[in-house]
Amino acid sequence: SPTENHKTYTKCVGPDYRPEKPIATVSTEVPYDNVHTLKQTPQLIALLTMIRDKNTQRADFIFYSNRIIRLLVEEGLNHLPVVEHAITTPVGRTYAGVMFQGKICGVSIMRAGEAMEQGLRDCCRSVRIGKILIQRDEETSQPKLFYDKLPEDIADRWVLLLDPMFATGGSATMAVDVLISRGVPENRILFLNLIASPEGIHTFAKRFPKLRVVTAFIDAGLDEKNYIVPGLGDFGDRFYTM
Numbered sequence: 001s002p003t004e005n006h007k008t009y010t011k012c013v014g015p016d017y018r019p020e021k022p023i024a025t026v027s028t029e030v031p032y033d034n035v036h037t038l039k040q041t042p043q044l045i046a047l048l049t050m051i052r053d054k055n056t057q058r059a060d061f062i063f064y065s066n067r068i069i070r071l072l073v074e075e076g077l078n079h080l081p082v083v084e085h086a087i088t089t090p091v092g093r094t095y096a097g098v099m100f101q102g103k104i105c106g107v108s109i110m111r112a113g114e115a116m117e118q119g120l121r122d123c124c125r126s127v128r129i130g131k132i133l134i135q136r137d138e139e140t141s142q143p144k145l146f147y148d149k150l151p152e153d154i155a156d157r158w159v160l161l162l163d164p165m166f167a168t169g170g171s172a173t174m175a176v177d178v179l180i181s182r183g184v185p186e187n188r189i190l191f192l193n194l195i196a197s198p199e200g201i202h203t204f205a206k207r208f209p210k211l212r213v214v215t216a217f218i219d220a221g222l223d224e225k226n227y228i229v230p231g232l233g234d235f236g237d238r239f240y241t242m
């Protein structure tokens with residue numbers, strides 16, 4: 001039942017040296033290897049608390065969202081291949097390191113996904129970023145591709161797909177279909193989002209088992225209007241207008 005689906009589970013969070021730890025809502029567990037939820041640190045839970053609060057004003061919403069976006073991008077980059085790269089330090093010693101291999105690009109699902117572009121640019125200087133606009137078709141009420149602008153060599157790149165709220169997965173599914181139709185292999189797509197629903201995660205796991213999802217938190221479910229619950233409301237409205 002929806003009530004069962006929306007049940008909220010809680011757990012203690014906080015540093016181990018504190019004997020008394022506060023209780024907080026936990027991310028929903030899912031059984032898929034290709035879904036990577038950020039480490040549920042006290043920092044992350046505090047950041048999520050700020051952006052979920054309906055009383056948080058726009059400037060703070062942007063500031064705290066950007067911090068989470070930065071964590072998502074850094075974690076996303078951990079899934080890209082590296083090769084051995086030994087270097088010499090200024091004191092003449094060798095350091096056996098690694099370096100990134102391969103080209104990447106971002107693709108934002110407009111409009112809310114564009115809010116994640118700066119976080120990607122902050123980590124990857126002069127990164128190419130494409131855009132996809134998907135909206136509900138008035139006649140069929142199905143998602144429809146309205147616009148896309150993607151790097152011409154996208155098939156040779158790893159793609160970081162950006163959309164902050166992963167609800168039903170309708171738009172994201174269409175966006176991934178577009179990427180695959182342009183020759184991007186499914187296993188070279190990473191979908192970064194702040195909050196996911198179990199429904200969206202299950203849909204993707206069945207349809208795109210080789211694509212990786214990196215999310216900060218998996219919520220309890222969706223309401224009757226397909227908003228994520230507990231969620232944070234409309235991300236685009238809160239980031240751009242409210």
Ligand code: URA
Nearest residue numbers: 165227228233234235
């Ligand atoms: N998009 C949003 O902005 N919020 C939701 O809860 C779901 C989709």
